[in-house]
Structures are given as structure tokens and as C-alpha cells.
Amino acid sequence: MADGVTTFSGNRGLAIEEPLIFEMNAPGRVAIDLPEPGPVDADRLAGLRRATPIGLPDLSEPQVVRHYTRLSQKNYGIDTGFYPLGSCTMKHNPRLSEKMARLTGLADLHPFQPQATVQGALEVIDQLAWWLKQLTGMPAVAMSPAAGAHGEWCGLMAIRAYHEDHGEGHRRRVLVPESAHGTNPASAAMCGFTVDPVPADDQGRVDVAALKAKLGPDVACIMVTNPNTCGLFERDIIDIAAATHAAGAFFYCDGANFNAIVGRVKIADLGIDTMHINLHKTFSTPHGGGGPGAGPTVLSEKLAPYAPLPFVVHGAGGLHLVEHAAEVPESKPFGRVKGYHGQFGVFVRALAYIQSMGADGLRQASTDAVLNANYLLAELKDVLSPSFDGPCMHECLFDDRFLKDTGVTTLDFAKMLIDEGFHPMTMYFPLVVHGALLMEPTETESKETLDGFIAVIRALADKAKAGAAEEFKAAPRLTPRRRLDETLAARTPVLRWKPGANS
Amino acid sequence: MRYLPHTESDRRAMLAAIGAKDVESLFVDVPAAARLPGPLDLPKAQGEMEVERAFQRMAMKNLSAGCAPFFIGAGIYRHHIPAAIDQLLTRGEFLTSYTPYQPEVSQGTLQYLFEFQTQVALVTGMDVANASMYDGATACAEAAAMACRVTKRKKVILSGSLHPHYRSTTETALKYTDMAAETLAPDPLAMEDLMGRVDSATACVMVQNPGFFGHVRDLAPLAAACRESGALLVVAVAEPVSLGLIAPPGAMGADIVVGEGQSLGVGLSFGGPGLGLFATRDKYVRQMPGRLAGQTVDVDGKRGFVLTLSTREQHIRREKATSNICTNSGLCALAFTMHLTMLGETGFTRLAELNHAAAVRLEGKLARLKGVKVLPDSYFNEFAVHLGEDKDAAAVVDALAAKGILAGVPASRFYPDWPELHPVLILAATETNTDADMDALVAALQGVL
Numbered sequence: 001m002a003d004g005v006t007t008f009s010g011n012r013g014l015a016i017e018e019p020l021i022f023e024m025n026a027p028g029r030v031a032i033d034l035p036e037p038g039p040v041d042a043d044r045l046a047g048l049r050r051a052t053p054i055g056l057p058d059l060s061e062p063q064v065v066r067h068y069t070r071l072s073q074k075n076y077g078i079d080t081g082f083y084p085l086g087s088c089t090m091k092h093n094p095r096l097s098e099k100m101a102r103l104t105g106l107a108d109l110h111p112f113q114p115q116a117t118v119q120g121a122l123e124v125i126d127q128l129a130w131w132l133k134q135l136t137g138m139p140a141v142a143m144s145p146a147a148g149a150h151g152e153w154c155g156l157m158a159i160r161a162y163h164e165d166h167g168e169g170h171r172r173r174v175l176v177p178e179s180a181h182g183t184n185p186a187s188a189a190m191c192g193f194t195v196d197p198v199p200a201d202d203q204g205r206v207d208v209a210a211l212k213a214k215l216g217p218d219v220a221c222i223m224v225t226n227p228n229t230c231g232l233f234e235r236d237i238i239d240i241a242a243a244t245h246a247a248g249a250f251f252y253c254d255g256a257n258f259n260a261i262v263g264r265v266k267i268a269d270l271g272i273d274t275m276h277i278n279l280h281k282t283f284s285t286p287h288g289g290g291g292p293g294a295g296p297t298v299l300s301e302k303l304a305p306y307a308p309l310p311f312v313v314h315g316a317g318g319l320h321l322v323e324h325a326a327e328v329p330e331s332k333p334f335g336r337v338k339g340y341h342g343q344f345g346v347f348v349r350a351l352a353y354i355q356s357m358g359a360d361g362l363r364q365a366s367t368d369a370v371l372n373a374n375y376l377l378a379e380l381k382d383v384l385s386p387s388f389d390g391p392c393m394h395e396c397l398f399d400d401r402f403l404k405d406t407g408v409t410t411l412d413f414a415k416m417l418i419d420e421g422f423h424p425m426t427m428y429f430p431l432v433v434h435g436a437l438l439m440e441p442t443e444t445e446s447k448e449t450l451d452g453f454i455a456v457i458r459a460l461a462d463k464a465k466a467g468a469a470e471e472f473k474a475a476p477r478l479t480p481r482r483r484l485d486e487t488l489a490a491r492t493p494v495l496r497w498k499p500g501a502n503s
Numbered sequence: 504m505r506y507l508p509h510t511e512s513d514r515r516a517m518l519a520a521i522g523a524k525d526v527e528s529l530f531v532d533v534p535a536a537a538r539l540p541g542p543l544d545l546p547k548a549q550g551e552m553e554v555e556r557a558f559q560r561m562a563m564k565n566l567s568a569g570c571a572p573f574f575i576g577a578g579i580y581r582h583h584i585p586a587a588i589d590q591l592l593t594r595g596e597f598l599t600s601y602t603p604y605q606p607e608v609s610q611g612t613l614q615y616l617f618e619f620q621t622q623v624a625l626v627t628g629m630d631v632a633n634a635s636m637y638d639g640a641t642a643c644a645e646a647a648a649m650a651c652r653v654t655k656r657k658k659v660i661l662s663g664s665l666h667p668h669y670r671s672t673t674e675t676a677l678k679y680t681d682m683a684a685e686t687l688a689p690d691p692l693a694m695e696d697l698m699g700r701v702d703s704a705t706a707c708v709m710v711q712n713p714g715f716f717g718h719v720r721d722l723a724p725l726a727a728a729c730r731e732s733g734a735l736l737v738v739a740v741a742e743p744v745s746l747g748l749i750a751p752p753g754a755m756g757a758d759i760v761v762g763e764g765q766s767l768g769v770g771l772s773f774g775g776p777g778l779g780l781f782a783t784r785d786k787y788v789r790q791m792p793g794r795l796a797g798q799t800v801d802v803d804g805k806r807g808f809v810l811t812l813s814t815r816e817q818h819i820r821r822e823k824a825t826s827n828i829c830t831n832s833g834l835c836a837l838a839f840t841m842h843l844t845m846l847g848e849t850g851f852t853r854l855a856e857l858n859h860a861a862a863v864r865l866e867g868k869l870a871r872l873k874g875v876k877v878l879p880d881s882y883f884n885e886f887a888v889h890l891g892e893d894k895d896a897a898a899v900v901d902a903l904a905a906k907g908i909l910a911g912v913p914a915s916r917f918y919p920d921w922p923e924l925h926p927v928l929i930l931a932a933t934e935t936n937t938d939a940d941m942d943a944l945v946a947a948l949q950g951v952l
Contacts, residue, residue, distance in 0.1 A: 018614070020614070020617070020618060020621075021618050021844050022618070022621065025847075027848065027849070028849060029847065029849075030847065030849055030850055031585070031587075031844070031845035031846070031847065031850070032585050032845050032846055032850045032854075034850060034853045034854060034857060034934070035857065037853055037856035037857045037859075037860050038856075038860055040748070040856050040859060040860070041859070041860070041863045044719075044859070044862075044863055044866075044880070044881050044882055045719060045748070045749065045859070045881060046718075046719045046720065046721060046880075046881035047721070048719055048720075048721055048749050048750045048881075049748060049749065049750070050746075050747070050748055050749060050750050050751065051750060051754070052754070053848060054625050054626055054746075054747070054848055054851065054852075055625045055848070056622065056625060056626075056843065056846070056847050056848040056851055057844070057847055057848070058847035058848055058849050058850075059844060059845070059847060061585075061587060061845065064587060064841070064844055064845050065587055065590075065591065067844070068591040068594075068597075068615070068841060069591065069594070071597075071610075071611035071612075071614055071615055072591070072594040072596040072597050072611050073596065073611065074596075074608075074609075074610035074611040074614070075596035075597060075600050075608065075609055075610070075611035075612055076596070076600060076605075076608035076609070077595045077596045077597070077598065077599035077600040078595070078599040078600075079595025079596065079598070079599045080595070080596060080599075083601070085601055088601055090599075090601060091506075092506055093598065093599050094506060096551050096554060096555070098593060098598075099555075100554070100555070100558045101772075102589075103558060103559065103562040104562070104567050104569065105559075105561075105562025105563055105564075105565045105567050106558070106561070106562045106565070106773075107567075107770055107771070107772055108567040108568045108569050108581075108770070108771055109565055109567055109568065109771055109772070109773045110568055110573070110575045110579055110581065110771050110773070110774070110909070111579055111771075111773050111774025111775075112575050112577050112579070112774075112912040112916060113566065113568075113575060113904070113909055114900055114901055114904040114909075116901070116904065117565060117566035117904050117909070118565050118566075118773065119564045119565070120560075120561035120562055120563065120564030120565040121561075121565055121773050123561050123564065124561055131545075134543060134545055135543070135545075146637035146638065146641065146775070146776070146830075146832075147637065147828070147829065147830035147831075148829065148830060149817070149827040149828060149829045149830070150637065150641075150827075150828075152827065153827060157675070157678075157679070160679050164679075181818075181829075182816075182817040182818035182819070182820070182821045182824070182829075183817050183818075183827045183829050185817075185821040185822035186817035186820075186821060186822055186824045186826065186827035187827040188822060189822040189823070189824075189827075190648075190676070190680070190826075190827055191679050191680075192679040192680050192681070194822075195821070195822045232532065233530075233532035233533050235532045235534070237534065238534050238536070238537065261533070263539065263542060263543060264530060264533070264538065264539055265533055265537050265538065265539060266537070266539065269536070269537040270534075270537055278830075280830065284506075286598045286599050286834070287599065287600065287601045287602070287830075287833075288597070288598055288600075288833050288834025288835075288837070289597055289600045289601070289602070289603065289609075289612040289616075289833035289834060289837065290601070290602035290603065290612070290634070290794065290830060290831050290832075290833030290834075291602075291635070291637075291776075291830040291831045291832045291833045291834065291835070292637070292775075292776030292778075292830070292831075292832045292833075292834060292835055293830040294776075308675070309671075323916070324919055326919070334675065334678070335671060335672075335674060335675025335678060336640075336668060336671040336672050336675050337641075337672065337675060338637055338638050338640050338641050338668075338672055338775075339578060339638045339639055339640035339641075339666070339668040339669065339672065339763070339774065339775075339777070340578075340579065340638075340668065340773070340774025340775050340777075341773060341774050341775065342774075342775055343775040343776045344772055344773035344774060344775045344776075345772040345773075345775065345776055346775070346776060348558070352554055352558065355546070355549055355553075355554045355557060356505075356506070356548065356549055356550075356551070356554050357504065357506070357548055358545070358546055358547040358548035358549060359542040359543045359544070359545035359546065359547060360504075360542045360547050360548055361504045361506075361507070361547075361548040362542075363539075363541075363542045363543075364504060364507060365504075365506075365507060367526050368507055368509055368514075370526070370529050370530065371509075371514060371517055371518070371521075371526055371529065372517075374517075374521050374523070374529050375517040375520060375521060377521075378520050378521040378522065379520060390531075390532070391521075391523070391528070391529045391531060391532070393532075414605075415607070418605065418607055418608055423605065423608060424605055429818075443506075443507055443509075444506055444507065444508065445508070446508035446509070446513075447508075447509065447513045447516070447517060474802075476607050476608075479607040479608060480607075480610050481606065481607055481610050481801040481805060481807035482607065482801045482802045482803055483607065483801060483802050484606045484607070484799050484800070484801045484807045484808075484809045485799045485800055485801070485802075486606075486799065486809050486811065488799045488800065489797040489798065489799035489809045489811040490797075490811050490812055490813075490814070493788065493795075493797050493811060493812060494797055494798035494799075495617075495620055495631045495632075495788070495795055495796070495797050495798075495811075496617070496620050496621040496624050496630075496631060496632070497617070497618070497621045502798060502806070503806070
């Protein structure tokens with residue numbers, strides 16, 4: 001072991017080794033007591049009864065509880081500590097939101113109950129939609145996208161549908177800045193669009209002249225993240241929107257960084273036509289190890305008729321969920337983006353958060369998020385290398401110039417932070433600076449937490465410059481597993497357990 | 504505000520350190536014309552008590568499934584969820600972590616995803632599964648695109664057995680691409696001829712088993728026909744509990760299996776979030792969408808897990824990626840894998856038998872109703888019922904809801920333009936249904952038919 005402590009068991013105090021469930025199998029054990037089913041009536045199985053065992057392991061409840069408890073202890077969450085993962089908005093997840101999502105009258109509802117029996121659920125969707133429209137100043141919102149990338153695709157589909165409907169189906173080119181999230185070009189490709197990259201200027205923003213030069217009669221839309229992935233507000237955004245509209249194209253905004261401006265800017269005032277909102281970022285629903293999220297997508301007046309099914313309208317008998325286009329003659333939905341009625345459980349949590357915060361709290365949150373990022377920037381700019389001058393929004397970007405000639409890479413630096421009890425920042429993104437370190441502290445971190453982080457970063461930067469490359473390369477040393485061989489994983493993929501093959 | 508730690512003196516000290524006179528100066532890059540001078544004129548912050556009251560009020564307006572004899576399925580199924588699952592699911596290290604990009608501090612997530620992938624591969628009878636998609640419908644759409652990549656063909660045949668949301672989500676996903684969907688009519692009697700449609704232009708045939716109207720079908724002949732034409736067979740499974748009793752799609756020759764995982768561990772939640780299941784053959788793994796956890800070793804030679812084969816993904820490949828998916832359904836995958844771990848081979852098989860037995864009992868009780876006919880001759884825990892030529896299933900469901908019975912889904916909710924389906928009601932029975940529930944349903948149906 002890197003710290004010299006070895007044990008007979010392989011366990012290290014509270015860090016306990018845990019096998020795969022398949023290695024704990026004792027056939028006949030149960031963790032759930034189910035009644036005896038009686039003989040199976042094979043008449044109704046078309047002769048297709050399963051002929052072979054499945055191979056699932058049998059465990060008892062105490063084993064299962066211990067298994068997942070131990071696995072959880074090998075994870076770092078926001079509940080554990082500071083998680084400054086840029087572009088991901090890892091803020092505190094309120095427990096009230098969890099409690100509300102578990103109310104029987106909201107959790108135990110089927111999507112195909114008669115609508116008269118789910119008026120309260122439709123009210124949740126309608127109220128959240130109302131808030132999202134108020135906060136953005138936009139007239140409509142498609143609630144069903146399941147995540148940010150799904151919302152991007154939804155917004156672009158509405159744009160494509162508009163162009164097709166207006167005899168402009170030849171508009172297939174989409175302008176995407178080089179600093180964009182990878183999902184942007186991937187979503188554009190899924191709408192049958194071609195991606196035309198737009199360079200950044202030396203201020204970390206879209207090169208407006210280059211963008212304008214690329215506008216033309218075949219451009220469907222631009223996709224701009226604002227604030228952008230360098231943590232900067234696009235100063236010329238109103239000008240960009242006007243030029244885009246003048247060219248007959250739409251402005252899609254990637255709303256991943258909405259947390260910087262909620263309650264301080266209505267995106268409708270910027271000339272944006274459509275934007276997705278990551279409820280799991282801005283409105284604090286838990287990321288859950290990679291989802292579920294939700295990506296409601298606001299739409300301008302022009303795009304609103306193309307919103308996908310289903311959607312909630314106010315009808316004579318209360319709220320009505322529209323599931324077929326024919327029910328609303330003026331609607332022209334481009335289709336359906338997922339099953340059922342959207343990420344309802346995520347909606348409940350987001351609405352509980354919004355109601356808790358209120359208009360005043362939401363504005364204070366974005367203000368504190370920006371304050372925290374600027375505080376990190378101010379306290380670290382002399383030891384790290386900030387990529388751009390001036391204040392940032394809710395995240396601050398550094399590159400790896402401060403590590404020049406130290407033999408330490410951005411990755412090594414980040415791994416060293418793990419031993420210090422912090423989750424690393426986002427690394428090597430955005431691609432427009434070399435060896436990026438993108439830090440997003442969020443508003444729910446106290447000054448004491450930030451000060452502790454700042455002290456560690458300063459000490460590590462000094463240490464790296466003093467020549468400690470070997471130590472950085474060896475980090476992390478105190479985690480359940482040290483650096484893992486990702487090349488081996490990709491070259492010889494082992495993607496599942498098989499008897500005798502995974503030891 | 505309880506989620507915001509800063510005091511006013513914290514804020515002043517931080518502004519001083521920044522060298523800014525006020526917070527407004529930090530927003531200097533925002534065009535002045537777009538800056539809001541103060542909070543919007545919207546409701547203000549509220550304490551927990553007030554928020555709880557507002558949500559209780561909305562919750563009370565609903566008839567929750569547990570408070571009624573309940574027979575609704577159609578892709579979302581009500582099963583009993585063991586108490587341990589929610590207790591474990593809400594552990595903050597699971598709940599509040601991000602996608603496991605830093606494997607050294609994410610071994611918990613990565614190991615359960617690896618276990619999840621193995622379980623999905625086992626129950627579907629496939630070689631390999633990914634770490635989840637958004638839901639069953641989007642998994643279908645992704646499977647169609649993957650089949651086109653694998654075969655370099657453009658035609659996707661969508662069976663009438665598919666859940667209508669799976670069908671329309673897939674059609675939407677293909678709408679503005681060079682791929683095309685050929686959609687068959689809804690198929691309540693399982694009469695469609697899929698084999699006759701497969702040709703050398705077909706990328707895949709997508710069917711659901713058990714079908715949307717309940718039928719359980721032997722897909723081996725269709726798989727053979729697909730293989731002969733160089734097309735892939737994609738099988739959607741809307742009710743994964745069925746895999747405890749019925750031969751898995753992998754054993755029938757499926758090339759891709761997709762499905763909705765909500766049935767295990769997740770609960771109803773008004774239909775979302777769920778989780779998409781996605782499994783395939785080893786040879787197609789590099790064309791697969793979504794995250795994959797893989798086994799490796801650390802520098803000390805200890806077994807560990809990482810996200811792998813990411814060169815398929817959007818953050819590396821951008822517009823050439825296999826999918827734009829980034830966030831998936833990790834926490835729902837955790838619920839799914841925990842439920843399946845608790846069930847084990849013994850429990851999962853038994854749960855499936857209990858479900859089928861419940862549906863068989865329900866069919867038996869419905870036989871008392873004159874003019875009512877169960878349509879499929881094979882099913883798992885759900886079947887379509889024809890209520891009689893002049894009957895409107897939607898009106899029947901509304902009438903029973905008024906009596907506090909949630910009596911299935913009328914087919915017309917999905918197919919309003921198919922008058923022949925207006926008398927068709929889709930009923931599901933699971934281990935949660937008691938004989939008393941079934942008797943109440945049958946008695947109430949007798950009253951309105």
C-alpha cells in the first residue's frame with residue numbers, strides 16, 4: 001500500500017473490500033419473502049416457458065443491505081464534501097424535495113390513470129412550467145425531455161420542424177462554437193443537421209465576426225452556451241441573436257449554465273429562441289450517479305406550436321393532458337421524445353426547490369454562485385493560470401501553464417486533490433484552452449469550505465512548482481482504489497461478470 | 504435562506520477579496536439592457552412547512568394507485584418494492600454523486616453499474632448491456648439507429664405489437680434523418696406478417712414481447728428470417744418481470760434487446776423517471792449507445808471498475824458519436840439492480856410466476872362477464888379484453904374510476920382514430936392484486952356493461 005499499511009483481510013478500517021453480488025451467491029437464500037405461487041398454468045405461455053436458469057445470485061436481506069452500504073462508502077457525493085465539477089452544478093440537494101417526491105399521492109400514480117384522478121399531478125407539471133416560463137420570459141416550455149442533451153435535441157427538432165413547415169427545409173447547417181459541450185454537435189447530427197464549428201476569440205468568447213461570416217440561407221440555427229463553458233457571459237449575445245434572426249436562423253441556447261443568471265436575466269431578453277434547462281443542475285435535483293435528470297426546453301412564440309406531445313393545457317373541466325395533436329387544432333407537434341409524461345419525479349423535486357427558494361432566493365442563489373466563483377478566481381489567480389481576464393460567472397477556468405516544466409499534468413493535480421478530501425474540478429474541458437481546470441463552486445458552499453479548498457490548491461501548486469512530480473503521479477493514495485488502468489479496460493473490455501472470469 | 508450559507512459579512516469579505524465594490528460589478532459582461540434590477544415579482548421563499556402544505560394539497564387531489572383496486576399497466580407496472588431499497592437508495596453517496604468520471608472516488612457507482620449490466624445481460628439472454636438509457640421508448644429509438652449503423656441500411660420496421668409510445672418516440676427520432684420507419688397497424692390479435700416484410704433493405708425489425716396487447720410470441724422464426732436477410736431483430740421488453748418466466752429474447756435470437764426497467768425497484772411516479780434497458784451481442788458493442796462500466800485493475804493490481812469504450816460517446820466523438828446521451832438513469836438503475844439482487848434467482852422466478860398466476864386468475868373471473876373476451880391466447884401479466892361491439896372502454900374506465908376502481912387503460916387512449924379498438928381495454932394484474940380487488944373489478948364491470 002502507498003501509505004505502508006497492510007492488513008490480512010485487505011480491508012482498511014472503514015474501507016471494506018466488497019465482492020460482486022455474483023460472488024456471494026448461495027442458492028436458496030432470499031431477501032424477499034413471497035407467497036407460494038402454485039403450479040404455473042402453461043396453457044397461457046405459448047410453450048415459451050423459460051427453459052434454463054438465469055444465473056442470478058441468491059442473497060439475504062442483511063447481505064444486500066451491507067453490500068450497498070459498503071459500495072456507497074466507496075463514492076464521493078455532494079453530501080460528502082466539496083464537488084467543484086465545472087459545468088455540472090453540483091449543489092446541495094435539499095431533503096425536502098426528496099420527501100415531497102415520496103408523498104404517496106404523488107409517487108404512487110400511474111401515467112394512464114383517468115385524468116380526473118391525477119389533477120394534482122398535472123398541477124405539479126403546470127406549476128413548474130409556469131415558473132420556468134416566468135424565469136426565462138419565454139411563452140412556452142416542452143416539459144418532457146429527460147436530460148440536457150435530450151432537451152437540446154428537442155429544441156433543434158422544433159427548429160427543424162419550423163423550417164420544414166415554412167418551406168425552408170434546406171436549412172441544414174448549424175453553427176456550434178468550438179467550446180461547446182460534445183452533446184451539442186451530437187444532438188445536431190441526430191436532427192439531420194451538419195455541424196459547422198465557430199472559433200473562439202482570445203477572450204474566451206464566440207468570435208462574433210467569424211460567426212456572422214458563417215451565417216447564410218442554409219443555416220438552421222446557432223447553438224451557443226451562455227454563460228459559456230469558459231464561465232463567461234457572451235457580451236455580444238444580443239448582437240449575435242439579431243444577426244442570426246436577420247439571416248432567417250434561430251438561436252438555440254445551451255442552458256447548462258443557467259444557474260449563473262436565474263432571476264438576474266430573462267433569456268427572452270437576449271433574443272434566444274429555445275433553451276433547455278437542466279433541472280438536475282439549476283434546480284437542484286440529485287444527479288444520482290449519472291441521472292435521472294430532466295431537460296425542459298423553453299420555446300419562443302414561433303417555435304411553440306411545434307412542441308412535442310404530451311403537454312398540459314387549461315380546459316373547461318380542469319387541467320388536461322394533450323396526448324394527440326388533433327386535440328389542439330393549432331398545434332403542430334414534431335412528435336414525441338420519450339414515453340409517458342416527462343420526468344415527473346424530477347419535476348416534483350424541482351418545484352419543491354423553486355417554492356422553497358422563491359424569486360428572492362433564486363436571485364440570491366445565482367448571485368452567490370457567481371460570487372463564489374469569483375472568490376476562487378481572485379484567491380487562486382496568482383498561483384494558478386487563469387485563462388482569461390476579468391470577472392467570471394458561476395465557474396472559473398484555469399489552464400495548465402502554471403504546471404509548465406513541473407512534470408505534473410492537470411490530471412495529476414486533480415488526483416492529488418482527492419487525497420485532500422475534495423472532488424476534482426472538471427479537467428481538459430473546455431477544449432479551447434490547454435489542460436483546462438474548470439471549477440464551479442455553486443452557491444451552497446460556505447466561505448469556510450472555499451477557504452479550505454483555496455489553501456489546499458495553493459499548497460499543491462507550490463508543491464508542484466517545487467518539483468514533486470513523482471508524488472503527484474502516485475496520487476491518489478488514500479482511496480479504495482488508486483489510479484485505474486483505463487487503457488486495459490478499453491483494449492480488453494470486460495463488461496460483465498462471468499463464472500470464474502472476473503477474479 | 505436555508506440552502507445558502509453566506510452571511511452578509513461573508514459576502515462583504517469575499518467582495519473585498521475580489522476587489523469588487525458590489526455583486527453587480529461581477530455581472531458587468533451582461534448587457535445592461537438585459538439586467539433585471541431586482542427579484543422578479545413572483546412568490547417569495549418559503550419554509551419547509553409551507554412547501555409541504557402546498558404539495559400535500561396537490562397530492563390529495565390525486566387517487567393514488569394503492570388506494571384503489573388497480574389494474575393499469577401498458578408499460579408501467581405496479582410491483583411491491585422492498586423497504587430496504589429506498590433506504591439504501593437515499594444514501595447521500597449514491598444520491599448526490601455525479602456520473603463516475605473519477606473512478607477512484609466512484610467505485611460504488613461503477614461496481615453497481617457493472618453488476619447491473621451483468622444482471623440485464625443475464626435476464627435478457629444477451630452478451631452485454633449498457634449502464635441504462637432514459638427509458639424504454641428512447642432505448643427503442645437508439646436501437647433503431649444502432650441497427651442502421653450496424654447494417655448500413657436505412658429501413659426500420661416497427662411491429663404493431665410495440666407500445667405506442669415506443670413507436671412514436673422511434674418515429675420521431677428517425678424523422679429528420681436518412682433512416683425511415685415503416686410502421687405496422689396496432690395488432691390486438693397478433694395477426695401481422697413481419698417475416699413477409701423483411702427484405703434486403705431492412706436494417707431491423709422491432710417487436711415487443713409480451714406485446715402491447717399481451718401476446719407472448721415465439722420470435723425464433725422471425726429471428727431466422729432477419730438473419731437470412733441480413734437484418735437485425737430488436738426485441739422490446741416493457742415488463743422485465745416477464746423474463747423470470749418466459750424464454751428471454753436472447754434465446755430466441757434477438758440481436759438487440761431494449762426495455763423499460765421501471766418495473767423493478769422504481770415505482771410508478773406518474774411514468775417518470777424510469778430507465779431504459781439496452782443489451783446486445785458482443786460483436787456490436789462498439790456500435791452501442793450509452794455509458795459502459797468495465798472491469799480493470801489499479802496500479803496496485805487490485806480489481807476495480809471504470810467507464811470504458813468512451814470513444815463511442817459524444818464528449819469524445821461529438822457529431823460522430825453513437826448517441827448524444829450524457830445523463831442517463833443511474834439512480835433508477837441502482838433501484839433496479841437492488842431489487843433484482845434482493846429477489847435473486849429464486850425470488851425473481853417466483854415473482855414472475857405470481858404475476859402470471861394473478862393474470863390467469865383474473866382471466867378466470869372475467870369469464871363470468873357475458874360478451875367480454877380476452878384477446879390474446881398467451882400472455883404474461885397483462886392482456887387486452889374486448890368488452891363487446893358497442894361498448895366504449897374509455898367510458899367504462901371513467902365510470903369505474905368514479906367508483907374508485909382503476910380499471911386498466913382503454914386502447915382508444917393511444918389509438919383514437921381506430922374505432923375497432925374503442926371496445927378494447929388493457930388490463931394488468933401483478934402480485935399486488937388481491938382476489939378481493941379482482942372481484943371488485945368484475946362486479947363493477949358487470950354493473951356498467
